[in-house]
Amino acid sequence: MAIATINPATGETLKTFESLSDTEIAAKLDLAGQAFEHYRKTSFQQRSQWLQKAADILEQEKAEFAKVMTLEMGKTLKAAIAEAEKCALVCRYYAEHAASFLADVAVKTDASKSFVRYQPLGVILAVMPWNFPFWQVFRFAAPALMAGNVGLLKHASNVPQCALAIEDIFLRAGFPSGVFQTLLIGAAKVADLMADDRVKAATLTGSEPAGISLAVAAGKQIKKTVLELGGSDPFIVLESADLTAAVVTATTARMLNNGQSCIAAKRFIVAEAIADKFEKLLLDKFLALKVGDPMQLDTDLGPLATPGILQDLDQQVQAAVKSGGKVLTGGHAISDRPGNYYAPTMIADIPQDSAIAQEEFFGPVALLFRVPDIDAAIKLANSIPFGLGASAWTTNDQECDRLVEEIEAGAVFINGMVKSDPRLPFGGIKRSGYGRELSIQGIHEFVNVKTVWVK
Ligand code: NAP
Secondary structure, eight states, rough: OOOEOOOOOTTOOEEEEEEOOHHHHHHHHHHHHHHHHTTSSSHHHHHEEEEHHHHHHHHHHHHHHHHHHHHHOOOOOHHHHHHHHHHHHHHHHHHHHHHTTSSSOOOSSSEEEEEEEEEESSEEEEESSSSSSTTTHHHHHHHHHHHHHHEEEEEEEOOOOHHHHHHHHHHHHTTTTSSSSEOOOGGHHHHHHHHSTTEEEEEESSSSSHHHHHHHHHHTTTTTEEEEEOOEEEEETTTTTTTTHHHHHHHHHHHHGGOOOSSSSEEEEHHHHHHHHHHHHHHHHHHHHHHSSSSSOOHHHOOSSSHHHHHHHHHHHHHHHHHEEEEEEOOOOSSSHHHHHHOOEEEOOOOTSSSGGSOOOOOOEEEEESSHHHHHHHHHSSSSEEEEEEEOOOOOOHHHHHHHOOSSSSSSEEESSOOOOSSSSOOOEEETSSSBSHHHHHTTTTTTEEEEEOO
């Protein structure tokens, strides 16, 4: 894929970038390796000051950063502004908490003194997707840099200006040269990077094939990885649920980021007793969405990030119809305007055991399923290869307990939308990946947990 800024709302190529040569990559690896040697010795207090400064820059310049995000990947400007603010939040969170998260932990043993010490690993490679082009990077970088690691970013090829802006933020915040670098390179270079001795570990957020390929390359070198991959999250609505609140949240949860979020609600699993009502209310909400220019602040739904995503999504919709699905609204690209627009879409009656019901739909498409009871709801929720997050709606305590206990996912949100929060761990199970980001668990992923025993 060429490294370029192509406006998803118009199809216009705005800027193209040369991929780094092998010599340039080697120079950046050298710089990263050298930077680690002194950066690892800096104090938490110093790192924290730099990260607070990065948060200041994000807050002060959020409008400009938001424009770059919207221009490159089509998210609505209001969502992009919120994303820049959230990046500041995660920086502040780790600036404040990293020292306590990584403090020595005393453990009583037969030694006169024994404890656990957390130490940085070195150069960490981050392979990141375009869908939250700032957030995905900051949620990796804030804990990794606070722990004393240095970061190398291979961002998605369609968001190069975001990638360069992020590198610039860290430099302007005062982090020493080489502590955070962007590599403008294609995916084909990632395996070579994993084989390089200077790279100690990697994190990837993205698709299953990308995750597999990174994990294979890392596995050959016995290097640690964290993988945040896809999902087809269930949104379960049981008979006792507050239907009005559930429908409002269902719409946001599906349409967030123009439908391109890993933790978007994708499969709506609704108790038969309330399914007609839910369907009608959700349809009204979908029909009321304002589709249009993502730069306008009143737009609800902008374009998909690339023509390829639009094409893949449309093929999945056609496959769903072929398998027996009934389109309640949408079901097609919006062809009377340029750009990668897809109509808000609802599809009911897809056979629950069909192959297409197992797939992730990365766009504004809701799949509706009806179930007789909670047993069937949980069974259907768990019947796919993914396990990222689940949202479930009930006012019954026993049902709540069962949903929390029995749903196979990295997160379960009861009567709320699945969302990430710096204070809570984030990640998946099954084919949604492994490892955790955010919270104390996130900062412990890329450290050496060193056992110290002194007699
Ligand atoms: P993608 O194609 O996998 O791209 C993600 C990143 O991986 C990009 O930087 C890409 O580079 C790189 N990449 C692609 N193929 C690679 C390979 N074989 N080896 C190494 N790197 C490779 O992902 P996408 O389709 O753009 O993103 C959507 C997917 O990401 C969805 O499945 C979504 O659910 C998932 N996602 C998950 C999370 C989470 O936290 N769990 C968050 C956001 C998105 P190029 O751009 O140069 O190809």
